[in-house]
Amino acid sequence: MTHNIAVLDGDGIGPEVMAETIRVLDAVxxxxxxxxxxxxxxxxxxxxxxxxxxxxxxxxxxxxxxxAILFGSVGGPKWEDLPPEQQPERAALLPLRKHFDxxxxxxxxKVFKALVGACxxxxxxxxxxxxxxVVRELTSGIYFGQPKGREGSGPDExxxxxxxxxxxxxERIARMAFAAAQLRRKKVTSVDKANxxxxxxxxxxxxxxxxxxxxxxxxxxxYIDNATMQLVKDPHQFDVMLCGNMFGDIISDEAxxxxxxxxxxxxxxxxxxxxxxxxxxxxxxxxxxxxGVANPIAQILSGAMMLKYSLGYEQAATAIxxxxxxxxxxxxxxxxxxxxxxxxxxxSVMGDAIVREI
Amino acid sequence: MTHNIAVLDGDGIGPEVMAETIRVLDAVxxxxxxxxxxxxxxxxxxxxxxxxxxxxxxxxxxxxxxxAILFGSVGGPKWEDLPPEQQPERAALLPLRKHFDxxxxxxxxKVFKALVGACxxxxxxxxxxxxxxVVRELTSGIYFGQPKGREGSGPDExxxxxxxxxxxxxERIARMAFAAAQLRRKKVTSVDKANxxxxxxxxxxxxxxxxxxxxxxxxxxxYIDNATMQLVKDPHQFDVMLCGNMFGDIISDEAxxxxxxxxxxxxxxxxxxxxxxxxxxxxxxxxxxxxGVANPIAQILSGAMMLKYSLGYEQAATAIxxxxxxxxxxxxxxxxxxxxxxxxxxxSVMGDAIVREI
Ligand SMILES: CC(C)[C@H](C(=O)O)[C@@H](O)C(=O)O
Ligand SMILES: CC(C)[C@H](C(=O)O)[C@@H](O)C(=O)O
Numbered sequence: 001m002t003h004n005i006a007v008l009d010g011d012g013i014g015p016e017v018m019a020e021t022i023r024v025l026d027a028v029x030x031x032x033x034x035x036x037x038x039x040x041x042x043x044x045x046x047x048x049x050x051x052x053x054x055x056x057x058x059x060x061x062x063x064x065x066x067x068a069i070l071f072g073s074v075g076g077p078k079w080e081d082l083p084p085e086q087q088p089e090r091a092a093l094l095p096l097r098k099h100f101d102x103x104x105x106x107x108x109x110k111v112f113k114a115l116v117g118a119c120x121x122x123x124x125x126x127x128x129x130x131x132x133x134v135v136r137e138l139t140s141g142i143y144f145g146q147p148k149g150r151e152g153s154g155p156d157e158x159x160x161x162x163x164x165x166x167x168x169x170x171e172r173i174a175r176m177a178f179a180a181a182q183l184r185r186k187k188v189t190s191v192d193k194a195n196x197x198x199x200x201x202x203x204x205x206x207x208x209x210x211x212x213x214x215x216x217x218x219x220x221x222x223y224i225d226n227a228t229m230q231l232v233k234d235p236h237q238f239d240v241m242l243c244g245n246m247f248g249d250i251i252s253d254e255a256x257x258x259x260x261x262x263x264x265x266x267x268x269x270x271x272x273x274x275x276x277x278x279x280x281x282x283x284x285x286x287x288x289x290x291x292g293v294a295n296p297i298a299q300i301l302s303g304a305m306m307l308k309y310s311l312g313y314e315q316a317a318t319a320i321x322x323x324x325x326x327x328x329x330x331x332x333x334x335x336x337x338x339x340x341x342x343x344x345x346x347x348s349v350m351g352d353a354i355v356r357e358i
Numbered sequence: 359m360t361h362n363i364a365v366l367d368g369d370g371i372g373p374e375v376m377a378e379t380i381r382v383l384d385a386v387x388x389x390x391x392x393x394x395x396x397x398x399x400x401x402x403x404x405x406x407x408x409x410x411x412x413x414x415x416x417x418x419x420x421x422x423x424x425x426a427i428l429f430g431s432v433g434g435p436k437w438e439d440l441p442p443e444q445q446p447e448r449a450a451l452l453p454l455r456k457h458f459d460x461x462x463x464x465x466x467x468k469v470f471k472a473l474v475g476a477c478x479x480x481x482x483x484x485x486x487x488x489x490x491x492v493v494r495e496l497t498s499g500i501y502f503g504q505p506k507g508r509e510g511s512g513p514d515e516x517x518x519x520x521x522x523x524x525x526x527x528x529e530r531i532a533r534m535a536f537a538a539a540q541l542r543r544k545k546v547t548s549v550d551k552a553n554x555x556x557x558x559x560x561x562x563x564x565x566x567x568x569x570x571x572x573x574x575x576x577x578x579x580x581y582i583d584n585a586t587m588q589l590v591k592d593p594h595q596f597d598v599m600l601c602g603n604m605f606g607d608i609i610s611d612e613a614x615x616x617x618x619x620x621x622x623x624x625x626x627x628x629x630x631x632x633x634x635x636x637x638x639x640x641x642x643x644x645x646x647x648x649x650g651v652a653n654p655i656a657q658i659l660s661g662a663m664m665l666k667y668s669l670g671y672e673q674a675a676t677a678i679x680x681x682x683x684x685x686x687x688x689x690x691x692x693x694x695x696x697x698x699x700x701x702x703x704x705x706s707v708m709g710d711a712i713v714r715e716i
Binding site for chain 1: 442445447448452477478479480481483500501503506507508510512513514515516517518519520521522523524525526529551552553554555556557558559560561582583584586587590591604607608609610611612614615616
């Protein structure tokens with residue numbers, strides 16, 4: 001069976017790490033007997049340069065005729081002086097999320113065994129590593145809520161945004177979190193600020209109702225301020241963290257950094273028909289772009305998530321994950337994750353090693 | 359000269375740590391020749407029990423005839439089932455902040471030399487410790503913004519809050535941050551989400567304008583998600599972090615936990631006439647209340663901040679801070695901060711030691 005995949009390499013290290021990802025995906029295709037048909041399209045800064053906008057209609061068209069989007073990363077110093085709403089990241093990602101109704105963002109923050117030493121936390125806190133899954137609502141909340149605006153002048157000039165959630169929006173993301181927890185350690189921690197925000201009182205109420213549908217999953221609630229503390233104090237206490245759009249942005253980035261392996265973390269953004277956008281958690285890293293030293297693993301693991309969530313090839317996804325674990329155990333590491341005494345390898349050498357391992 | 363101080367002990371460990379604070383304040387009074395007149399009043403859970411509300415009019419009255427409020431901590435399991443807007447913390451703190459226009463919240467997150475080992479970060483990241491001052495706007499933003507509401511039913515039922523800032527509100531808190539930075543390492547990092555929120559685009563714009571009044575201070579901008587990461591990766595990069603109300607809540611708690619000394623951190627909430635509320639950063643710790651083991655230092659240092667900011671007794675404040683550093687160096691430590699091999703002391707033994715040191 002052949003699947004159309006939209007490949008949006010983007011800027012910075014995007015194209016480099018994407019090239020290795022395609023090679024790895026090609027390797028599993030042969031082994032597991034399916035075929036992927038890739039269509040590359042511009043997104044982000046390069047799309048601004050070539051087409052005058054971060055998400056051209058032609059790119060959206062490619063995505064619409066695909067079963068999934070493999071997304072690289074976007075942005076860089078070249079486009080930094082554009083007004084906020086034209087910045088490559090925002091102008092590419094937000095409309096894509098909204099257009100395809102990608103309400104469910106899965107951001108695993110997992111410490112790889114071979115990389116426990118890279119965690120910024122004290123060894124006695126990290127132990128053998130932790131494994132948290134942040135489930136973030138991605139198409140509502142304060143990012144998209146109306147009204148937004150600015151008016152007046154002088155000292156009273158004011159600007160505002162609206163944080164809003166509907167029951168339907170909370171229910172569907174909560175169900176995703178509980179379902180994910182059922183396949184893990186059966187614990188959901190919902191992050192809110194119900195002690196102050198009306199919208200979050202509602203959030204907590206609806207999440208409690210949804211919990212009734214999943215009697216085998218334990219539910220806890222935590223305030224966002226306390227969540228940022230508890231993650232540092234003891235990340236092991238969390239299994240699935242269920243968050244709204246902005247709190248999920250904050251928590252997933254903190255959790256990712258706590259793993260010490262930003263170059264290793266994948267993410268999936270799904271809608272309700274298995275369509276999804278798959279992208280690494282790190283950014284476009286313009287400082288190392290073009291040098292062939294970037295870590296391709298986050299992009300490769302994003303490809304594995306795509307096989308699992310959008311195309312249903314669980315075994316092929318697992319094969320990639322195991323290959324990654326195996327080469328790390330052999331101390332094949334790029335500069336960002338290299339442990340003392342190990343010589344870092346290039347992006348393509350790491351890609352080679354993973355392909356060989358499959 | 360005699361100063362009226364409102365003492366709101368509150369719940370949990372509040373009364374215990376407050377008792378030691380009063381003894382320490384008494385000791386500096388004698389030494390530096392001023393006098394404090396304390397009026398105790400109920401706040402939080404105990405006020406709900408005794409007066410039916412978390413912030414009774416009689417308590418507000420006491421605060422109004424004082425030059426500063428020494429605040430303990432509020433809340434506990436007994437009041438946990440009240441509706442969110444009646445919870446002791448929210449129902450006491452939010453109206454107090456608003457009533458006295460306490461727009462400027464100073465939250466130092468500083469690692470004490472003797473306690474570097476307690477930091478949850480890896481020793482090579484912590485080094486000799488870090489010293490960050492979070493300057494948080496405390497009377498506006500999404501906590502107080504109107505409208506807030508809930509309406510409808512079924513799947514479309516919705517609830518919302520409004521994040522809003524005026525130019526005047528941003529200017530005054532930004533000026534506090536820059537002024538604080540002038541007395542420190544001359545660097546302000548403003549935390550926002552200007553890539554997505556209209557209100558934060560405005561925030562960034564006004565902060566840049568205010569920076570023009572302080573040419574000797576360096577200004578940087580960082581997105582809230584990246585800020586939570588950078589704090590973990592390298593807290594030394596920050597001097598003063600300028601935040602709105604909610605981002606300041608999040609960042610100050612994360613930074614506090616990263617110091618490893620939650621029981622050591624003081625805070626001040628000021629208005630523009632030197633009136634202030636002074637409270638420890640930790641909570642009411644109901645689990646250890648009444649056992650005489652709580653760490654009184656955060657409350658004692660809050661008292662020192664009161665002397666400095668509301669009463670203008672800088673030397674007396676410094677004397678307290680030095681006494682605290684001195685007893686820590688002598689390894690007089692309560693259980694929460696005890697280092698391996700040291701026997702923890704009680705709340706009152708620690709209070710005694712600080713008094714003797716002054
Ligand atoms: C670029 C920005 C709009 C985006 C977000 O905040 O959602 C990014 O930080 C992310 O988390 O994917
Ligand atoms: C209790 C709560 C309303 C409060 C806040 O969020 O402001 C607390 O977390 C704090 O930071 O002082």
